[in-house]
Amino acid sequence: MTEAVKPSSSHRNGGRQRWEQLVLLIPALWLGVFFLIPFLIVLKISLSQTAIAQPPYLPVLDLTTGWQGLRDFIAGLSLETYTTLVSDALYATSYVRSLAIAALSTLLLLLIGYPIAYGIARAARSVQLILVMAVFLPFLTAFLIRIYAWINILQREGLLNDVLIALGIIGAPLVWLASDTAIIIGIVYSYLPFMVLPLYASLEKIDESLLEAAADLGCPQWRAFWLVTVPLSVPGIIAGAMLCFIPIAGEFVIPDLLGGSSALMIGQTLWIEFFQNKDWPVASAIAIALLVILSVPIVIYQHLQMRALERR
Numbered sequence: 007m008t009e010a011v012k013p014s015s016s017h018r019n020g021g022r023q024r025w026e027q028l029v030l031l032i033p034a035l036w037l038g039v040f041f042l043i044p045f046l047i048v049l050k051i052s053l054s055q056t057a058i059a060q061p062p063y064l065p066v067l068d069l070t071t072g073w074q075g076l077r078d079f080i081a082g083l084s085l086e087t088y089t090t091l092v093s094d095a096l097y098a099t100s101y102v103r104s105l106a107i108a109a110l111s112t113l114l115l116l117l118i119g120y121p122i123a124y125g126i127a128r129a130a131r132s133v134q135l136i137l138v139m140a141v142f143l144p145f146l147t148a149f150l151i152r153i154y155a156w157i158n159i160l161q162r163e164g165l166l167n168d169v170l171i172a173l174g175i176i177g178a179p180l181v182w183l184a185s186d187t188a189i190i191i192g193i194v195y196s197y198l199p200f201m202v203l204p205l206y207a208s209l210e211k212i213d214e215s216l217l218e219a220a221a222d223l224g225c226p227q228w229r230a231f232w233l234v235t236v237p238l239s240v241p242g243i244i245a246g247a248m249l250c251f252i253p254i255a256g257e258f259v260i261p262d263l264l265g266g267s268s269a270l271m272i273g274q275t276l277w278i279e280f281f282q283n284k285d286w287p288v289a290s291a292i293a294i295a296l297l298v299i300l301s302v303p304i305v306i307y308q309h310l311q312m313r314a315l316e317r318r
Contacts, residue, residue: 045297052290053083063286087291097275097292101299104272107186107261108254111193115201115250116243118194123205123242124235127212138206142199153192153263160188160264184266192260197253201246208242209235244307252300272296 054063065082068075091097126137144152159165160182167179182188212235220230258273265271270278272292280289 048290048293050083051286052087052294053085054287055082055084055086056285056287061286062284087287088295090288091291091295097272100270100272100275101296103269104255104257105299107189107193107271108251108257111190111197111254112201112247112251114190114194115197116247119198119201119205119246120239120243122198123202123209126202126206127209134210138203141202145196145199149196150259152196153260156188156192156195156264157183160191183264186265188264189261189271192264193254193257196260197250200249204245204249205239205242208239208245212238248303248307251303255300256296 051063054065056062057064065079067079071078122141126134126141129137162179162181162183164182166182167176170176171179182191216234216238217230220234221227225233256273256276257271258277261271261274262277265274276289276292276296279285279292
């Protein structure tokens with residue numbers, strides 16, 4: 007009997023390479039369809055001018071007119087909407103306020119989430135999964151229901167004022183709603199799992215023998231924490247900070263329900279321009295500018311990561 011012909015190694019490697027290329031093509035197509043194409047559409051609208059029509063902006067590309075229509079379309083694009091963003095203090099104030107609230111909320115999330123993640127990572131293996139589920143369990147409830155619950159808690163006759171008065175901390179009910187404090191409380195509550203999970207994943211991987219070695223060398227426990235645990239958990243800190251800071255900066259629902267109308271975050275300003283003012287070009291320009299601003303920390307982080315890898 008003749009032996010079966012075995013496929014050569016080059017044939018197997020070629021098939022593996024084609025399979026890897028196909029696997030890489032799927033996320034590339036996903037990003038192209040659901041990110042790049044929508045981004046280009048929004049970018050085009052941001053370079054247009056407002057018009058009372060359907061769609062409510064000009065110019066509109068008409069492929070039936072041929073090259074002349076394409077030339078007219080390109081000639082009609084302008085940077086007027088971006089000039090409006092720079093010249094009007096309303097938009098600058100909204101951006102600064104959004105970034106400030108996002109930064110403060112992210113810091114509070116880190117201060118609250120780190121001890122929680124550290125406690126979970128140092129718990130027994132059999133209990134860690136239960137503790138992680140306990141962190142996420144309240145967030146299985148619908149998002150809007152939880153925010154409306156905070157409205158009842160923070161109102162003048164709400165639970166928070168009742169508890170503070172019962173404890174003797176305050177003598178009269180305080181106004182919590184329609185303030186930055188209410189916004190920050192709602193944001194910290196809503197985004198806490200997004201900070202705890204990456205921190206826990208980073209802390210759980212730390213080799214405890216490093217802490218034992220530090221203790222053997224006479225390092226106090228608090229100093230070993232700052233010199234060993236915290237530096238090794240930096241990737242989790244950065245990941246958690248980005249997972250929270252980026253969506254918080256563009257948050258709309260929480261500021262709209264818990265905040266006031268005197269000072270708006272950029273998500274509220276974008277909603278007003280798009281749905282109330284029907285100014286699609288300005289709304290698109292706001293979105294593009296926000297995307298560029300939020301891309302800066304990501305680019306800086308990637309640059310630092312590349313430099314760290316080159317030093318190794």
